[in-house]
Amino acid sequence: MNPAILNFNEHGVRIAFDANNEPLFCLADVCGVLGIKNQNPKRFNLDAGGLHKMSSPTTSGVQSLTFISEENLYRIIFRSNKKEALNFQDWVFKDVLPTIRKTGSYSARQTAYEELNRLCMQEKVSKDKGTFHSLGMHRRKHEKHLNAVRIETCKANLQIAFEGLHHD
Known part of the structure; x- marks a missing residue:
């Protein structure tokens, strides 16, 4: 089994x-993201019904990993x-x-699309600011990296959402 990888706060979570x-x-990935x-x-x-042992490729070869349900x-x-x-709780409770x-x-696809548009616009504004302020180039470089990670994460989330639609 080759799970998909969802990036959250620069950590990969196998799904x-x-x-x-x-x-x-993947329980190990979830715990890693949460610092547990x-x-x-x-x-x-x-819930024991939401625990699944699966073989998955890792850097150490194929290993048996514990995967958990959405409820868990x-x-x-x-x-x-x-x-x-x-931070995750705030998103669920406030949004x-x-x-x-x-x-x-709640449309995750629409939200992801809006987030992608917002990030692309933020990237364009950041690029324009960096062009006019040479002192801001170091900051611009850092912003560019963060925006690229966020944009790729949004694209991956949209792809996962639309793949789910395709399988329905």
Whole structure:
């Protein structure tokens, strides 16, 4: 199995899909993103039905890794008080849930598209600023790298979303 990789805060999270085309997330990667050192699934009181052992290629060869369901992913994130988890919680509580309450749905594809447009515009503005201010070139170089990472992440998210549509 070759899982897709989703980039979050410059960390890769391997994602696979179960027989029902539901996403599964690599537990080790999720813990890495959240800064959690103890990756034992028992410590999180996860739903056993949402734990899956899968063989996956790694830098050390093919290994058996634990993948978790979306529900278990939320259990880990919402129980954590780490900054990384709180950022995700803020997004869910301040953006996703209010949008669902107000409109009845949340379109990740539209949000990703809007984010991609915003980042491309931010990149263009940053480029123009760097052109006019030579002292800002170091900052511009750093912004350019960050924008490139963000744009590639948005593109990957859109691709994953549209691949999911194609399989429906």
